[in-house]
Amino acid sequence: MGLFDIFRKKEKPADSTSSSTSASGSTLSSESLANSTQSKSESSSLKPQPDGSLTLKRPLTEKTGLVNESEADVWQQALQKSEVEPEQDQHSESQSRSQSESSSRRQSETVLSESASTSSSQSESESQNQADASQEEDSDQAAYDQGLEKSRSGFADRLNRFLANFRTVDEEFFENLEDTLISSDVGFDLALRISNELREEVRLKNAKKPSDIRQVIIEKMVDLYEADGVDEDISMHWAPEGQPTVFLFVGVNGVGKTTTIGKMAERYRKEGKKVLLAAADTFRAGATQQLQEWGSRTQVPVVAGPEKADPASVVYEAVEKAKNENYDLLMVDTAGRLQNNVNLMQELAKMKRVIQRVLPEAPQEVLLVLDATTGQNALQQAKLFKDSTDVTGIVLTKMDGTAKGGIIFAIRSAMHLPVKWIGLGEKASDLRVFKPEEFVYGLFKDLVD
Numbered sequence: 001m002g003l004f005d006i007f008r009k010k011e012k013p014a015d016s017t018s019s020s021t022s023a024s025g026s027t028l029s030s031e032s033l034a035n036s037t038q039s040k041s042e043s044s045s046l047k048p049q050p051d052g053s054l055t056l057k058r059p060l061t062e063k064t065g066l067v068n069e070s071e072a073d074v075w076q077q078a079l080q081k082s083e084v085e086p087e088q089d090q091h092s093e094s095q096s097r098s099q100s101e102s103s104s105r106r107q108s109e110t111v112l113s114e115s116a117s118t119s120s121s122q123s124e125s126e127s128q129n130q131a132d133a134s135q136e137e138d139s140d141q142a143a144y145d146q147g148l149e150k151s152r153s154g155f156a157d158r159l160n161r162f163l164a165n166f167r168t169v170d171e172e173f174f175e176n177l178e179d180t181l182i183s184s185d186v187g188f189d190l191a192l193r194i195s196n197e198l199r200e201e202v203r204l205k206n207a208k209k210p211s212d213i214r215q216v217i218i219e220k221m222v223d224l225y226e227a228d229g230v231d232e233d234i235s236m237h238w239a240p241e242g243q244p245t246v247f248l249f250v251g252v253n254g255v256g257k258t259t260t261i262g263k264m265a266e267r268y269r270k271e272g273k274k275v276l277l278a279a280a281d282t283f284r285a286g287a288t289q290q291l292q293e294w295g296s297r298t299q300v301p302v303v304a305g306p307e308k309a310d311p312a313s314v315v316y317e318a319v320e321k322a323k324n325e326n327y328d329l330l331m332v333d334t335a336g337r338l339q340n341n342v343n344l345m346q347e348l349a350k351m352k353r354v355i356q357r358v359l360p361e362a363p364q365e366v367l368l369v370l371d372a373t374t375g376q377n378a379l380q381q382a383k384l385f386k387d388s389t390d391v392t393g394i395v396l397t398k399m400d401g402t403a404k405g406g407i408i409f410a411i412r413s414a415m416h417l418p419v420k421w422i423g424l425g426e427k428a429s430d431l432r433v434f435k436p437e438e439f440v441y442g443l444f445k446d447l448v449d
């Protein structure tokens with residue numbers, strides 16, 4: 001099953017606004033409105049179309065409501081948790097767990113009642129896990145939905161404007177299509193590939209109506225995106241149990257490195273990991289302070305040196321501390337203002353040497369942070385860093401701030417570097433693990449019939 005099938009699989013939320021403004025121009029039928037109280041299983045049944053494709057029988061108005069509510073709940077819970085939850089280290093957590101376990105054992109009168117309570121608590125925790133997973137899925141969908149709103153409408157606007165002028169599929173059509181795609185940041189090469197592949201596809205599918213053509217364009221974009229990512233490893237790598245993992249963050253100024261580290265620190269600490277940060281950006285006055293603020297907000301210690309100190313000395317101190325004090329994760333913030341490739345390469349190589357003197361297998365990840373709003377500049381940066389060090393993945397920040405979501409397509413097709421995380425806003429929980437399905441759906445859902 002291909003990535004494009006996400007549109008068949010997912011329930012397309014459609015409220016009155018999106019239906020009236022949807023690019024396809026379709027409106028909610030009275031049948032779909034009347035159906036809106038049907039069960040979820042009925043709602044996801046598919047209706048065969050004359051062209052052999054499948055579409056959802058009706059849009060899920062109630063699903064839209066659910067997503068919004070669950071999103072609100074997630075925010076509320078996250079805020080409450082961060083306000084009231086005192087930090088509990090793993091030791092005290094396991095101590096209190098074992099105390100409560102032994103006291104509950106003392107209280108249990110028979111083996112039978114003990115095993116009954118175990119099995120009921122097992123099934124409780126299983127259903128809790130299922131509920132958590134489904135809540136996380138809903139909240140991912142809501143976050144992608146919201147964070148990609150600008151890109152979605154920007155892309156839809158450009159494509160619809162292009163299709164509104166469309167008369168026949170001729171050379172001019174393909175030239176205009178290339179311009180439209182390039183202005184969405186997909187990059188020159190990919191725009192050409194899409195338009196070349198479309199020539200054949202449009203002919204084969206005998207697409208004549210703008211809506212048919214739009215469908216073929218998006219299908220082609222998603223197919224090429226998927227094909228380019230076949231060998232990509234988007235998982236995060238960790239050291240073996242008992243050893244600290246090191247993530248090194250690289251990228252030019254202002255792309256969101258420090259903010260990303262802060263957001264990840266929050267996430268991993270909440271997952272129960274013992275996290276340490278290193279402020280190795282000693283060039284910019286204020287960079288260390290900014291990381292320290294994140295440290296105190298997320299209750300994570302920060303190793304820092306004096307201003308203009310050798311970044312490698314800060315890194316060394318942090319790695320030693322991580323090892324000696326049994327940290328699970330060390331995240332290193334680096335400066336991104338080196339003037340050229342050679343300096344950058346030397347600086348990063350020095351940091352890696354220092355890390356590897358203490359932890360030979362580290363760093364497990366070298367994450368390049370790119371700002372989505374900088375479009376083709378981000379691609380240039382990716383090239384510079386890819387040539388300078390062995391980047392293992394990309395964090396694409398500020399996707400919420402761009403109306404040109406195509407940059408992610410360009411990164412994949414031109415750089416072959418996996419996007420591992422995506423920034424969909426400024427709050428800690430807006431940093432999400434990258435999920436291609438959610439991304440593609442969030443970007444195109446209003447455009448696919």
Ligand SMILES: Nc1nc2c(ncn2[C@@H]2O[C@H](COP(=O)(O)OP(=O)(O)OP(=O)(O)O)[C@@H](O)[C@H]2O)c(=O)[nH]1
Nearest residue numbers: 253254255256257258259287397398423424425426
């Ligand atoms: N809207 C939005 N803003 C973001 C996101 N990620 C980071 N930012 C903002 O981007 C700005 C710059 O972020 P920093 O973390 O200071 O960037 P940096 O790369 O560490 O910058 P230097 O320390 O100068 O190298 C801050 O105002 C962040 O709040 C995101 O995903 N969405």
